[in-house]
Amino acid sequence: MRAPLRPPGATHGTVGAAIRRLAVALLVGLALARGEARAQRPSPEPEPAAALRIIVHPTTPVTALAREDAARLFLKRVTRWQDGTPVVPVDLGDEVPVRLLFTRLVHKRSIDMLLQYWQRQIFAGRETPPLERPTEAAVVAFVRSTPGAVGYVSAAVDLRGVRVVSLRLE
Amino acid sequence: MLLSAACALLGAAAAGAQQPAPSAGTPAAASPPPDSVAAPLPEPRARERSVGRRLDVHGYLAQGAALSRGGQVYGIPNDGTVDLRRAAVLGSYRLGQDDRVVAQLAHRRVGEAPRARMLPEVKLDWLFWEHGFGDATRLRVGRFPIPYGIFAETRYVGTLLPFFQAPASFYRESEFTNEALDGASLGHELFATSAFPLELTAYVGGLDYVESLSLPLGPQGAWRYVTAPAAARRVAGVQAWLGTPVPGLRVGGGFAQGQIRGGVRPAGQRDTLHGWYASVDGSFERFTARAELIGFDMQQYRARAGYVQLGVRPARRLWLNAQAERTLGTLRGLPLPPTYAPGSIRLDHLRDLGASAVWSVPGVRSMQLRAEAHRSRGYHVEADDIAATAPARRGRQFLVGVATAF
Numbered sequence: 001m002r003a004p005l006r007p008p009g010a011t012h013g014t015v016g017a018a019i020r021r022l023a024v025a026l027l028v029g030l031a032l033a034r035g036e037a038r039a040q041r042p043s044p045e046p047e048p049a050a051a052l053r054i055i056v057h058p059t060t061p062v063t064a065l066a067r068e069d070a071a072r073l074f075l076k077r078v079t080r081w082q083d084g085t086p087v088v089p090v091d092l093g094d095e096v097p098v099r100l101l102f103t104r105l106v107h108k109r110s111i112d113m114l115l116q117y118w119q120r121q122i123f124a125g126r127e128t129p130p131l132e133r134p135t136e137a138a139v140v141a142f143v144r145s146t147p148g149a150v151g152y153v154s155a156a157v158d159l160r161g162v163r164v165v166s167l168r169l170e
Numbered sequence: 171m172l173l174s175a176a177c178a179l180l181g182a183a184a185a186g187a188q189q190p191a192p193s194a195g196t197p198a199a200a201s202p203p204p205d206s207v208a209a210p211l212p213e214p215r216a217r218e219r220s221v222g223r224r225l226d227v228h229g230y231l232a233q234g235a236a237l238s239r240g241g242q243v244y245g246i247p248n249d250g251t252v253d254l255r256r257a258a259v260l261g262s263y264r265l266g267q268d269d270r271v272v273a274q275l276a277h278r279r280v281g282e283a284p285r286a287r288m289l290p291e292v293k294l295d296w297l298f299w300e301h302g303f304g305d306a307t308r309l310r311v312g313r314f315p316i317p318y319g320i321f322a323e324t325r326y327v328g329t330l331l332p333f334f335q336a337p338a339s340f341y342r343e344s345e346f347t348n349e350a351l352d353g354a355s356l357g358h359e360l361f362a363t364s365a366f367p368l369e370l371t372a373y374v375g376g377l378d379y380v381e382s383l384s385l386p387l388g389p390q391g392a393w394r395y396v397t398a399p400a401a402a403r404r405v406a407g408v409q410a411w412l413g414t415p416v417p418g419l420r421v422g423g424g425f426a427q428g429q430i431r432g433g434v435r436p437a438g439q440r441d442t443l444h445g446w447y448a449s450v451d452g453s454f455e456r457f458t459a460r461a462e463l464i465g466f467d468m469q470q471y472r473a474r475a476g477y478v479q480l481g482v483r484p485a486r487r488l489w490l491n492a493q494a495e496r497t498l499g500t501l502r503g504l505p506l507p508p509t510y511a512p513g514s515i516r517l518d519h520l521r522d523l524g525a526s527a528v529w530s531v532p533g534v535r536s537m538q539l540r541a542e543a544h545r546s547r548g549y550h551v552e553a554d555d556i557a558a559t560a561p562a563r564r565g566r567q568f569l570v571g572v573a574t575a576f
Contacts, residue, residue, distance in 0.1 A: 061521055068363065077362065078268065079305050086267045095533070108417065110455055112530075119330055119536070119575055120243070124323035125272045125296060125315060128226040 054103055055143050055162040056150045060085065064166045066159075070106050073150055076115075076127050085148040089130035090139055098136060098154045105169060181496035215351075229259040230575035231492040236281070240565030241449075243550040244335065244343055245281025245326060253286075254334070254571070256326040258295060268302040272314075278326065281534055282553055284397040296515055308357045316351045317371045317409045318424065320451045325349055328573025329536050332458070332481050332491035335524050338550075339495040340447070340462050351375040365415040376403040381433030383471075384549040384556075385501070393556040395548055400433030401442070416452075423448040430468065441468045457482045458491075460572045472500040487530040495522045497550070516568025520548035538575040543567070 014141050031133040054065060061083050065073075074089045081087060092099040103111050118129040133139045142144045143149040144161035153159070208257030237250035245251065249457045258276040265271060276295035280286045315323040328334065334341055353375015381400040388394040407426030413448040414420060425446040435441060445466035452459040458481035465474045475496035484490065504529040526542030544567040549556070551563045 036532070072363075077305060111452075113455060115536070116330065116453075119327065120324055121263075122226075122228045122257075123230065123260065123327045123330070123575070125260070125262070125274070125298070125300075128228070 020085045025059065051097060051155050052098065052152060052167065053155055053157070054150065054152050054161065054165040054167050055140065055167055057143055057147050058161070058163050059147055060163065061148070062165055063163070064168060066168045067106055067170060070167060071108075073108070074130060076130065081148060088146050088149040089158060090138065090142050090146075090149055090151040091130045091132045091154070093134050094131055096134075096136070098152065106167070192199070219281050221255050224264040226262045226264075227259065228576060229257070230329065230573070231255070231257040231333065232326065232331075232571060232573040234569050234571035236334075236567060236569035236571075238544075238565055238567050239300045241329045241553055241563045242282060243546055243551055243565055243567060244338065245283030245286065245552070246567050246569070247282045251281040253279045253281050253461050254569075256304075256328065256529050258326065260296075269296070270300045272300065276326070281560070282552070283382075284395060285382055288380050288399065299425050306362060310355045311353075311358075313350050313352050314355060315349055316373065316407070317355065317357070318349075318376075318407075318426075319447055319464075320460055322349050327575060328571065329538055329575045331573075332479060332489065332528065333493060333524055333542055334571050336542065336567050337462070337477040337479065337493065337495045339477050339497045339520060339522070340464050351377050353405070359537050365413070367413040368415075369411040371409045372407070374404075374406045376405055376428070377402070378393040378402075383434050384551065385434060388554065392554075392555050393551075393560075395461045395552045396434045398433050400430060400485070404429045406444075412510075419450075419452045421448075421450050423438075436469060441470060446536075455483070458489075470502060487532065489526075489528045491524075491526045491528065493522070493524040493526075495524075497518065520546060520550040524548045534574070536576065537572065540569075540571045540573065542569050545570075 009154055054070060056062060060081055062081065065140075069078070073087055073090065076087075076089065080085050094100075094101075094115065103109065103114050107114055121127045122129070131142070133142055133151075136157045139151040139153055140157055140159060140162055143151045150165075178325060183278045198363045206461060232255065233252075235250070235252040236246040236254060238246045238248050240248075242248065245254065256276075256278050258274050260268055260274040262272045269407060273294070274296040275292055277292050278289060280289065291356060294313070296313050298314040301309045303309070319340060321331070321341060324330045325336040325341055335341075341349075343405065351373060352472035353373060353374035354370055357369065357371040361372065362400070379401065382395065382397045384393050384395050386393055387396065403426035405426060409424035411420050411421065411422040423446070425444070427442065427444045428442050430441045431439070431531050443466055445464065447462060447464040449462040450460065458479070460479040461477065463474070463476040466472070475497040477493060479491065479493045481489050481491040522544055523546075524542060524544040526540055528538050531537040531539060545564075546567065547564045548562050551565070557561065
């Protein structure tokens with residue numbers, strides 16, 4: 001006797017109905033997302049890049065960086081300067097406004113996406129995120145005392161003892 | 171052949187495949203650059219060479235509570251369970267600029283799944299040494315996560331998953347060891363600064379795992395859920411990911427082969443596995459779209475499976491996700507009871523439709539709450555002696571959970 005492995009039974013209707021419900025849920029979600037995007041349009045214009053300073057240790061052999069290069073340094077995709085010195089990127093805490101600005105201008109993504117990127121890197125055993133310092137003054141102090149270090153701060157911070165690198169945003 | 175490719179990659183790396191350091195700037199000359207602040211430097215701190223500077227420790231925890239309607243699937247019984255947990259602590263110790271040792275201890279609970287009794291409470295999940303040849307090439311030796319599709323390397327990290335588990339059709343579920351390989355891998359990135367960066371990984375090694383499958387091996391061909399330890403040896407595989415000019419969109423694929431023994435096949439029998447897969451991964455600010463297809467062929471079992479996953483983010487802290495997945499299998503050559511015609515039989519092992527909501531808790535850097543529901547149909551029910559003539563089981567699963575990572 002042959003057993004019907006797919007016995008007759010109209011399950012496609014049930015599955016089809018479930019698919020329709022999922023599609024409706026997705027459409028509702030998309031509509032909500034569009035609504036939120038519209039609501040966010042009047043938000044203030046992004047602060048000018050002039051408000052941002054990329055800083056390096058004074059012995060670091062670089063005076064200007066393209067946006068993509070800066071992003072690759074802070075994503076640890078480039079780990080040595082031209083002279084062979086290890087790159088030591090340092091981040092600010094993810095609630096500091098300058099970090100949000102840096103993430104948007106240089107990484108071209110939101111802080112949430114960046115944190116998710118780092119979680120993927122960490123838990124795939126690949127790489128760990130840059131060191132974090134809680135304040136801009138602490139970032140300056142770290143860069144000043146660490147050969148190969150690179151960080152970013154706002155224009156208002158005391159920059160004695162570090163070199164400011166110009167950033168080319170496209 | 172794969173080893174030859176690996177050696178070729180290694181040779182290319184040694185020949186100077188290192189990615190260029192940022193070169194846009196003018197190298198520092200004897201005279202200070204214009205932007206340099208010429209103030210006297212304070213006394214530099216002693217270089218931090220402590221263990222704390224070299225060691226990074228991270229971890230994650232995902233806890234679920236779930237119940238089924240219509241039969242136990244993935245360890246979720248009809249009367250519910252809170253025994254669903256994935257946790258790990260990962261340590262990465264930097265030996266130098268180019269060398270790291272990574273270890274991960276993991277703990278997993280899989281509810282009432284038959285394979286639960288085979289899982290240790292805590293397991294050394296990974297332990298590998300990694301060496302970088304410049305920025306483009308990485309060699310790993312030891313026990314490391316298999317580079318396999320979108321989720322394999324992070325398949326238990328709840329904060330990175332739209333659902334409590336990675337799609338079972340593609341990644342299988344709860345087999346504990348099938349995501350780690352004892353062996354070596356070599357990864358290389360090409361065209362890193364172009365619009366189409368290409369990431370290639372080749373690996374060789376072996377692994378022990380737990381095989382689970384519904385098979386018509388009971389009296390009169392009744393379905394039985396079989397769980398047994400298996401081993402894969404002489405595993406070799408490659409994976410490629412190609413980036414695109416669209417940030418967040420990449421396509422990939424790979425294939426692998428290996429010798430399998432133990433598991434659900436008759437005692438003493440060995441089998442050869444050939445597998446391939448293709449992936450599309452779109453992860454954007456406000457939506458995600460992912461799809462993966464996998465095929466694997468053994469002498470006695472052939473399967474084609476895949477899933478589609480969509481997600482939208484209607485608010486900053488909320489993701490809504492939907493998923494459809496299906497596994498189709500063909501059994502052949504097994505000592506099937508006379509209930510079945512000789513030759514091969516096709517089975518619709520699993521269909522699953524799922525929806526989830528994932529909410530990030532404010533004020534906590536990485537904590538998510540989730541609620542999800544699934545509607546499933548198929549023979550992948552963790553129960554014995556389902557009559558051969560019975561229709562595929564239909565069921566529903568509901569799950570709530572919390573996930574965090576640090």
